[in-house]
Amino acid sequence: MKVEIRPSVLRGSVAAPPSKSHVHRLLIAAALARGESRITGAAESEDILATVDCLGALGASVSVAGNAFSVHGCGGAPHAGGDILPCRESGSTLRFLIPVALAGGGGVFSGSERLIERGVGVYRDLLEPRGVSFAVGSGTVSAHGQLRAGDFEIPGGVSSQFISGMLFALPLVGGDSSITVIPPFESRAYVDMTVAALKCAGVTVERRGEREFFIPGGQEYRPISAEAEGDWSQAAFLYALGDGVNVTGLDSESLQGDRVCLSLLRRIANGYTEAELSDCPDLAPALFAAAAISGHGAHFCGTRRLAIKESRRADAMAEELAKFGARLTVGDDSVDVAPGDIRTPDSVLSSHGDHRIVMALAACAVRVGGVIDGAEAVRKSYPAFFSDMAALGADIRY
Template sequence: MKVLLNASKQPAVPTTLAITGSKSETNRLLLLQALYPNLKIKNTSASDDSKVLTKALTIKSGTVDVHHAGTAMRFLTAYFTALPGSEVVLTGSERMQQRPIGVLVDALRKLGGSISYVKKEGYPPLKISGKNLQKNVTTLRADVSSQFISALLLMAPALPNGLSLSLLGTITSKPYLDMTLDLLAALDVAYRFEGNSITISHKPTIQDTTIVVESDWSSASYFYSAVALSDSLEITLTSYKAESLQGDGALNKLYKSLGVSTRFNSENESITLFKNNSVVATTYKADLSNTPDIAQTIAVTCFGLGIGCHLTGLHTLKIKETDRLLALQLELRKLGATVDISEDSIQLEATSAILSDVAIKTYNDHRMAMAFAPLAFKTSLTILDAEVVSKSFPTFWEDLQKVGISVQKEA
């Protein structure tokens, strides 16, 4: 399916949208619920990734296919390794089999895990024989993906002797690590985080607990972009908190100089996005090492506003659903942008010219589709393979229409 996008001829009016629960929070809680069945979760994510993970957690033997779900691949690798009696082959899409996982496998093997590579050394598919892991000391490179760290921490309370984890190098995407630890703390799991060492205590049971998942801040980013690129759009999004576990909650600060202000409505836990007409003059600069998932959105916003940007801290984007830096460069150039990338940054030059009727490839990446969509306020464009948004935001195209963009779906 492809979608043809244009700015609606109808004037923009204040709109309220209900955004699905955070995929990051949901997936962590699903793992913890598998360990502690008396944990109840509300406002779970409706994403494909969370559905894949939910199904996978009911399996103990045979082939487990996570498709494009990178979080599920990392979390399930640790989960099945520490699940006595499990015998699985953990696999995914062609792209998933190109995404390295050796760092996590090595750490689990040091704990006594039985994991072998089915095809290429260091990459999925993995053959895993789960067992009761008695060892509790391991090390892990911290500069590759925070999901590797979270995978170990989430299964740690179920280990008979807990876990002592030493992290090597600079921790990447630290807010996601903090989220994991905060959710463990919500279940009264004892931990200590000092320097680059994390110790998690064994916890055999928890009290009956219900956790309500906050709505997804990454999904909110596309509406920040929409407000920035519109003339006078105002959008209210539910359910959000000023004090969020999600790193992408930094959006309210990052978008201030891109023309968008955020009003937190504490009574009903919502946020309202509105224009502030205060856009940085020439070049927008930001270190997104703690918020890499919103890099695509910000780059497209800057392009649509006619300003340059220099975004850094993006080394993890090379191993996502696609090489996101390369994909951004290719698709922005189609629209007339001058853009350069390095291993961890993107540099966009200011331009007032935006080409129209361009077809944007999504590369099996939900964030490519959604990041480019708000540009319809500035030019007509087509998003190819548009169904990819279901990975994290199944109702995205319907919600986009509600804020003033005409969405025409074609087979």
């Protein structure tokens, strides 16, 4: 789908979409409980529907009515049987649920080849020596064996989702376990979100120092009743649309690491030209766009993990922002945006199949115009993005 955005001045208030990170975690905790749970303030996106479908394959039942999810849990006994677990493009779904499936003997997951490629390496290294077998095919990965209690060392510089996946699963197995995070421990705020979701379901995880977790085994998840938070990572793209945009429904005390977005965007707009992104890599596209729009440029470090997102995000943003006249230099763990003004792009912009790149390019296009090809990628996380833009005054043509 191609979307043309003409120069517009946006003003008004818009409600932040529900936090995808929060809803994933609440759904999984509810699905592992015995009995009925209810999650309100949620919304359907492709990533959330992937988690819903996979939880159904593991024995839970999820129904949706408006903005509420009702979950009948599997009683702590996930079992895939012969069902495929369809992850679509959702890395969170795949990484969270591989250990959960292994608590019940394993399963076969499907998804895009890029998702499978970036989704399982840490688990193979961690669990194959413990008797779990992995087989990667074209768009599938099978993981079979029984997850057992033990002491686990997990690298903290690849994705915190591997840590979260083990935290969901280990309370279900017999025997106590520990997880030690090998430095650097990046995006730890999202591990804190997982621990909070577990606590909401009555599951205990003990923090022992900065990098160690103790997980008692044989625990029982309890049904939950919870409301989804607004999504700070998506709010970053709304704020990047212009100074006249106000985003409501956000919790300033949220555990979401991306809550730093507003302060970073303000600093970039005011000419502060350095930012560290290792704990908030999902903000990178919005911040790169903001640095180009500001004319000041900026230096970003901690960008190494952008290579394992839905696209090679730093390279993709460099390619697309160049069409606006911006110059980005991509290093192994840094990105530099050179000072200078943006202009109307000289060719059609590409989404690279990445929802966050679409939203970042939209922030530039609303200033100087542009056509984005593959704009349907926003359905992955924020299906209402363009309708929300239009409600704020954007001139959008489909």
